Amino acid sequence: MQIIENSKVKEKLYIEKLENGLTVMIIPKNNVAKKYIIWATHFGSIDNHFIVPKTGEEVKIPDGVAHFLEHKMFEQRNGTNSLDTLSAIGVDANAYTTNDHTAYLYEATDNFYEALDEFMDYVQNPYFTDENVEKEKGIIGQEIKMYEDYPEWQVYLNAIKCMYKENPVRLDIAGTIESISEITPQVLYNCCDTFYNPANMAMVICGDFVPEEIIKEIKKRIIKNENGGEIKRIYTPLETKINEKEKTVKMDVNNSLFTIGFLDNPNSENIVKKHIAIEILLQMMFGKSSELYRNLYSEGLILNEPQLDYEFTSNYAHVLVTGQSKEPRRVIEEFKKTLDKFIKDGIDEAIFTRTKKKIYGRYVADYNSVSDIARMFLSDYFKGISSFDYLEEYNQVTKEFTQLVLNEVFKEDKMVISIVESKQ
Amino acid sequence: MNCKKINIKEGINLHIINTDKFKTNLLAVFLTTPLNRENVTKNALIPMVLRRGSSKLTNIEEINNKLDEMYGADFNCGVDKTGDNQILKFYMESINNNFLPENENLLEESMRVLLDLVFNPLTENNTFKEEYVDSEKQNLKQIILGKIDNKAKYAYDRCIEEMYKDKPFGLYKYGYVEDLENIDSKNLYEYYKKMISECKIDIFISGEVNEQSKEIIENNENIKSINERQAIYNKKSEKADYVEQERIVEEKMDVSQGKLVLGLEVEKNDKQSKYPALVYNAILGGTPTSKMFQNVREKAHLAYVAGSNYIRHKNNIFIRCGIEIKDYQKTLDLIKVQIEDMRKGDFTEEDIKNAKASIVSTIKSIPEEQDSEMMYYFGQEISEQKMEYSEYEQNIQNVQKQEVVDIANSIKINTIYFLTSNN
Missing domain, CATH: 3.30.830.10 (Metalloenzyme, LuxS/M16 peptidase-like)
Known part of the structure; x- marks a missing residue:
């Protein structure tokens, strides 16, 4: 395990790259009661065009897939929802999607390891059906509409659209009502296979932990051990001129x-x-x-x-x-x-x-x-x-x-x- | 006690929270004064004028240069309402001495600047500086009118306003545009002097601090010169008017999404019923396993935001949803079913256990943030109830199902507010 210390803030960072390629970072803090873990894939709203490593197939996906996946990952095969399961044991779980990554997280003052079982299980076990994908369209539709009413979001996104003509950063992270209507379980599974592989992911843990011990606990709960191979992302050409003033x-x-x-x-x-x-x-x-x-x-x-x-x-x-x-x-x-x-x-x-x-x-x-x-x-x-x-x-x-x-x-x-x- | 309370003078208290969890020290001054129609706008304006200059740092330039030199110490102020009081809040956050590149005492300096800004304003001919008052009146006007800018927040504020029509809690915390024309630098300064001599004053220090901090406060010139007082503020708060039939208020604006807010009155209102009320709220709409989240969002897919919050000082619960305009009646009916199911006791021991776990986790997280810990102790100060986290937690654990059902049966929908589109 690599250790980096910073004398200015008096904190240490422990980094370990697991065999399957997953990077784990730990920042121990022994005087706090809250424990925090975040696990993310390097897959955000801008990653909408890529080559699937397994098949070599080039795919373009509808806008808003990364965010849609974030919503659906909580769904479990046995009909439960991991957000509920975690909430029931008193840990505060959440997830979010940015332009370049999708993150799952929880914070806990108690039951950290019990929660870790559920947490690591659901991020590694997608379960999508026509029915559960369909129902999410209504919920995300309301999330999109909520953002339409935020002037802060509108002014931000329009500035981005002025700067970029093609770069997918100009897309709304959640997509549009139309684009998400095209999303199917198959699209989600494809993206999950491609991007939710350990080498494309990173985990950060902060709180009262002994680094060597928490690493052991993480390893125990890792399911995928193969390295998924390099993902080739197809980006739009670098834009050096503004799109509109x-x-x-x-x-x-x-x-x-x-x-x-x-x-x-x-x-x-x-x-x-x-x-x-x-x-x-x-x-x-x-x-x-x-x-x-x-x-x-x-x-x-x-x-x-x-x-x-x-x-x-x-x-x-x-x-x-x-x-x-x-x-x-x-x-x-x-x-x-x-x-x-x-x-x-x-x-x-x-x-x-x-x-x-x-x-x-x-x-x-x-x-x-x-x-x-x-x-x-x-x-x-x-x-x-x-x-x-x-x-x-x-x-x-x-x-x-x-x-x-x-x-x-x-x-x-x-x-x-x-x-x-x-x-x- | 995590928080040590020291009486400085009658009506003025210092609260010291010693914690090593943070890189910063957070200092705060809270001025508590009754919330009323006559003074609400003046109270909102005062922090804005004070932050323009003290007699030592006389303009924004001097203040901000000073703060930059203090490694970007962050000075902030604003107003809030807690129960039927208006709270004028002033904060100063600066780096703990242990993390400074050079050996300096930022804590003492931060306290000096903060107290100076609050208690020693810049004056000219025994009034506030006219230029500052005039320009802040304009700014406050924009803030008051800007109430509509965040539609979800607006709908929530409006529901409270309707529910507490002509009562203190129904007042908008930033006040009213029509009051501004009658405020000038002279009468505002007169009001400030009166308010500052009568209000309840609480000073908080959170960080790696010690008994010396008490001396810093006691030896501070501003504190020395301030009078003792029988602080005037509201210890009790007025309830919303009883309504036989729930009030329905609809308003139109240019929105993509309808914002639905229900204001509920919890009629059972003794100190002990606050705990089952918290559990009730968690089961109804406070967590992802709640009835609102599960039934309105997950099963009926009517909303992305579907939840509720409990306001302890007022004993109210507010349910909030963002929905398709056409789904108004459907959503409202579904919400009423949830409230009715709670009355019938249609929830399990498991639901209670989950609700408790969520509340207990929130309690345990309070000392993990400096401001939330301050607000916890300040809330107790206002309600004159002392309770450590462990006792609070125990009170939640002790809640029985029957008590939650009793709360459910003492709940009445007071106001239904819907912000809908123009079309």
């Missing part, structure tokens, strides 16, 4: 929302270092202590601190700035001016140092809860990163490097705008 929709809301996006190149020598620099830049330009935020706020042009994100996988990367404003277009104009000024005048040393301190505090605070820790290590793992790297690389991020990232990423011709406008 702007998208505006009207909704029945009082406060308009805007998202500014920057399409970026996902190929980077050191993605962690770049990510840190982008976080510093976003804070400097538009964070709570930025001049821009201060001015917009005192003029009543922005209601609260904008949300600042950098999202990336191996085949897309983008920056997102999202906020609420009664005059989104003016905010966007002011943001452009700030950006020009930063590029022209260079980064201020004092502000840079101060902002860097703030980022450090945030990275440390990420280690507050077992669920946050486990989820962070998992999603970073699928990006080929160890979460500790952020603390390790932090000191390497200089003002000069950050300036380079600024000039490279925040380009006017890569910028898109999405607005959800108030109907009123």
